[in-house]
Amino acid sequence: MKSTRAAIRYAKALLLESVEKNSVEETYNDMILVKKTFADNIELRHMADSLVIKNSIKRSTLNLIFKDAGNLCLSLINVLFENNRMNLIDIIAEKYLRLYKDFKGIQSATVTSAVPINEEIEREILETISKLTNKKTTLIKNVDKSLIGGFVLRLGDIQYNASFKNKLKNIKQEFNNNTNLSII
Secondary structure, eight states: OOOHHHHHHHHHHHHHHHHHTTOHHHHHHHHHHHHHHHHHOHHHHHHHHOSSSOHHHHHHHHHHHTTTSOHHHHHHHHHHHHTTOGGGHHHHHHHHHHHHHHHHTEEEEEEEESSOOOHHHHHHHHHHHHHHHSSEEEEEEEEOGGGOSSEEEEETTEEEEOOHHHHHHHHHHHHHHHSSOOOO
């Protein structure tokens, strides 16, 4: 089982070090690369998790894969090698990306709609969220045809469900609660 608490500690240390060395953006780009590389290569994930493969081989492999990355990324690989925590590298990258967004005052919102939203609606959503939260917001767009129409907006722990599917579900519950009839 992976230790997310340890990953958060490493990510915080990496952010502090990147701030100190004035390489926050470079480290951010490196962590995006690490996360994407691990997401795209399941074999790499298995290698990092393996108890059979020696850590020295893992370190050599990761140093070769990320040879173009910045010094802090390579230092992270070496620290993880020394502490026998090579399996945490992709989780650390994910945690670093979240900490970076907090550090920069950027938040992510996810909007799921029945059809792709156009740029004008996207701009209106971003403006409204930014006015309400006083933070810069990036929007992740998803399409889910089962919503029938409308949208579901998720910002952190808050979710606003304005989908037709949800409205129909609520109407069905009202009928079931207020009458003896049931709708199938």
